[in-house]
Amino acid sequence: MYEGSNxxxxxxxxxxxxxxxxxxxxxxxxxxxxxxxxxxxxxxxxRTPSLSLKQVAVLAALNIADELFTFKNDYDKLVQILEEDNK
Structure with a gap:
């Protein structure tokens, strides 16, 4: 989501x-x-009402990043399995 004219x-x-x-x-x-x-x-x-807005944002970002890394690792494993099957 980058800025631009179009x-x-x-x-x-x-x-x-x-x-x-x-x-x-x-x-x-x-x-x-x-x-x-x-x-x-x-x-x-x-889950933790005492957190500041900044802390909420950082912890949410960490949760999302963790999900991304998990999905990426799973994807990489699947690609490796498929490549091995095609040999």
């Missing part, structure tokens, strides 16, 4: 704040990504 703009709400995000992807995908981030932040905040 980018789509979508207004989204994340953790109570409105953001205008820009990107090359479909508007619905940008909305879904924002909703996902919002859900993660809400989850972290509900």
């Amino acid at each position: 980018k789509k703009r979508v207004k989204v709400e994340i953790f109570g704040d409105i953001y205008t995000i820009k990107g090359d992807t479909h508007e619905r995908q940008m909305q879904l990504v924002a909703e996902y981030v919002d859900r993660k932040m809400q989850y972290v905040a509900q």
